Amino acid sequence: MDRKFRTVASLIALAALGLLAIAGCGGSSSSTGGGGGDFVSGAEAACTSANEQIAALGTPQQEQVTGYLEKTEAVIEKLHKEVAALDGSGTAEAAYTEGLAKAIPVLTAMTNAARSENFDAVRELSAGLVEIHLGELAEAAKLKTCAEVPVSES
Amino acid sequence: MRRLKLILVLGGVLALAASVGVARATTGATTGYPQPKVVVPTQKQAPFENRYVLTAVGSGAGIRSGEMKFEFEEGSSPQFLVGISQFYTYSPTGEIETGLFTFYPPKELPNGKGLGFTALKVGASAQYGQVTPDGELQLLTPEGDKVKGQLRLRGGGPWPVEFKVLGEEERYTASPPAARQIHEARPNNPGWGGEASEYEGEYELTNGAEDPTVKAGTLGAVIGVAQGLGVRGAVVSDGSMTVEGNPAVATVELETGGTDRTFTLTDLAWQGDQRVARVHDEGPDGPVVGHFEGTGGQGEVKGDLISGRSVYKVAFELKG
Numbered sequence: 001m002d003r004k005f006r007t008v009a010s011l012i013a014l015a016a017l018g019l020l021a022i023a024g025c026g027g028s029s030s031s032t033g034g035g036g037g038d039f040v041s042g043a044e045a046a047c048t049s050a051n052e053q054i055a056a057l058g059t060p061q062q063e064q065v066t067g068y069l070e071k072t073e074a075v076i077e078k079l080h081k082e083v084a085a086l087d088g089s090g091t092a093e094a095a096y097t098e099g100l101a102k103a104i105p106v107l108t109a110m111t112n113a114a115r116s117e118n119f120d121a122v123r124e125l126s127a128g129l130v131e132i133h134l135g136e137l138a139e140a141a142k143l144k145t146c147a148e149v150p151v152s153e154s
Numbered sequence: 155m156r157r158l159k160l161i162l163v164l165g166g167v168l169a170l171a172a173s174v175g176v177a178r179a180t181t182g183a184t185t186g187y188p189q190p191k192v193v194v195p196t197q198k199q200a201p202f203e204n205r206y207v208l209t210a211v212g213s214g215a216g217i218r219s220g221e222m223k224f225e226f227e228e229g230s231s232p233q234f235l236v237g238i239s240q241f242y243t244y245s246p247t248g249e250i251e252t253g254l255f256t257f258y259p260p261k262e263l264p265n266g267k268g269l270g271f272t273a274l275k276v277g278a279s280a281q282y283g284q285v286t287p288d289g290e291l292q293l294l295t296p297e298g299d300k301v302k303g304q305l306r307l308r309g310g311g312p313w314p315v316e317f318k319v320l321g322e323e324e325r326y327t328a329s330p331p332a333a334r335q336i337h338e339a340r341p342n343n344p345g346w347g348g349e350a351s352e353y354e355g356e357y358e359l360t361n362g363a364e365d366p367t368v369k370a371g372t373l374g375a376v377i378g379v380a381q382g383l384g385v386r387g388a389v390v391s392d393g394s395m396t397v398e399g400n401p402a403v404a405t406v407e408l409e410t411g412g413t414d415r416t417f418t419l420t421d422l423a424w425q426g427d428q429r430v431a432r433v434h435d436e437g438p439d440g441p442v443v444g445h446f447e448g449t450g451g452q453g454e455v456k457g458d459l460i461s462g463r464s465v466y467k468v469a470f471e472l473k474g
Contacts, residue, residue: 047371047372050372051372054372054375054376055375057375059379059413060379062383062462062464065379065383068376068379069376069379072375072376076372076373079372103373107376110376110380119383120383122380122383123380123381123382123383123389125380126366126376126377126380126381127366129370129373129376129377129380130366130370130377132370132373133369133370134369134370134371134372134373135368135369135370135371135372135373135374136369136371137371138371138372146371146372147371148371148372149367149368149370149371149372149374149375149378150372150374150375151375152375152413
C-alpha cells in the first residue's frame with residue numbers, strides 16, 4: 001500500500017512538473033513573444049520615456065551637437081538596459097534588443113567624433129545607425145511606440 | 155632618382171598611417187595599396203618622386219596651403235607611385251581645417267603630359283580605416299623644381315595647382331606658407347539669368363534622397379541631426395525653392411534627416427552657367443551663414459548650398 005501510494009504520488013508530481021513545463025513553454029511559443037504582453041507593455045513604456053527625452057533635446061546647433069549626442073547615447077543605453085531586462089525570448093524581441101545593443105557603440109563613436117569636431121565623421125558614422133533599421137525591428141516585435149521617430153520639440 | 159627615407163613630415167600622420175597602413179621604412183612607402191591594373195613605366199613616374207609644397211591654387215578650392223609627397227611603393231613590381239598630402243583648407247565659416255589625401259593609382263595623361271591620380275580622402279573617418287575617392291590630381295611633367303597641374307575635390311574643380319619641389323633638408327615645423335590664390339572670374343550679373351522670367355517662380359527639388367530616419371524608430375532623431383552635419387554634403391530628402399522679387403530673393407526649404415530648414419538667398423548673381431548667392435538664416439535680413447555656388451539655366455539650378463559647416467547638395471527644377 002505504502003509503495004503504491006509513493007508510486008501514485010510520484011506520477012502526480014511528474015505530471016505537475018510536466019504541466020509546469022508546458023505552461024512555461026507556452027508563453028514563448030510565438031515568434032514574437034517571450035514575455036508576450038509583458039514584454040510589449042514594458043518595452044513600449046520604456047520607449048515612450050526614451051522618445052520623450054530625445055524629443056525634449058530639440059534640434060541642436062552645431063556647437064550643441066556633442067551634448068546632444070552624449071544625452072542621446074545615455075537615453076539609448078538606458079532603453080537597452082530596460083528592454084534587455086524584460087528578457088524577451090522571441091526572435092523579433094531578441095532582434096529588437098540586439099538592435100539597441102548595436103546602436104550603443106555607434107553612438108559612442110559618433111559622440112567621440114563630435115568631441116573632436118569631426119562632423120563629417122559624425123554623419124558618416126550615422127549610417128551605422130540607419131543600417132540597424134530599429135524602427136522595422138520594433139514593428140516586427142509589435143512595438144508601436146518604439147517604431148516611432150521622436151519628434152523634436154524645437 | 156634617389157630614394158627618400160620615408161619620414162612622414164605631414165601633420166596628423168598617425169591617423170593617416172593607421173588608416174592606409176603607411177609605415178616607416180628604409181626605402182619607399184608601404185601603404186598596402188595593391189598593384190595597379192594599369193602599369194605606368196617607371197621612368198615616367200620617377201620624375202615625380204619628391205616632396206612638394208603647394209605654391210599656388212585656384213581660389214575656388216578653398217585651400218590655404220599644403221604639402222605633398224610621392225614615393226614608390228616599397229617592394230612593388232612593377233614599381234608604382236603613391237602620394238600623400240595634407241592640405242590646410244578654409245571651412246565654409248572661414249576656419250582652417252586639415253584635409254588628408256592619398257593619391258593612387260597613377261595613370262599616364264594623354265600625350266605623355268604627366269601623371270594623374272585618384273584623390274582618396276583620409277580624414278573624416280580616418281580612425282576607422284576608411285579612405286574614399288574624392289577627386290583627381292593631375293601633375294604635368296616637372297619643369298625644374300616646379301610642377302603644375304590641376305585638382306578636383308569634393309565634386310568641384312578642376313582648380314589649377316602649382317607645387318615646388320622641396321629639398322631633402324627643407325622641413326616645415328608648422329603649417330607651410332600660404333599658397334598664392336589664383337582668382338577666377340566671379341559672376342556679377344544680377345539675378346540668375348538675363349530676364350527675370352527665366353528664373354523666377356516655384357522650383358522643386360529633383361535630387362532628394364530617401365529619408366534615412368523613416369525606419370529608424372527611436373534612433374530617427376539622432377540620425378536626422380547627424381545627417382545634417384559635415385562639409386561633404388548633408389543628406390537632403392525633400393525641398394523646394396521660390397525665387398521672386400526685385401532684386402530677386404530665393405527662399406529655400408530643405409528637409410534633411412527629418413528636420414526642416416529654411417534659408418534665404420540674396421545677392422543672386424550669374425555669369426554664363428554659373429549661379430551664386432549669399433545664404434541667410436531667418437530671412438533676408440538675418441545673418442549671412444554661407445553662400446550658394448552652382449550652375450543653372452533653362453529652368454534648372456543645382457550646386458552647393460553652404461550653411462555654416464554644412465553643405466547641402468541641391469538640384470532644383472522650375473515647375474512648369
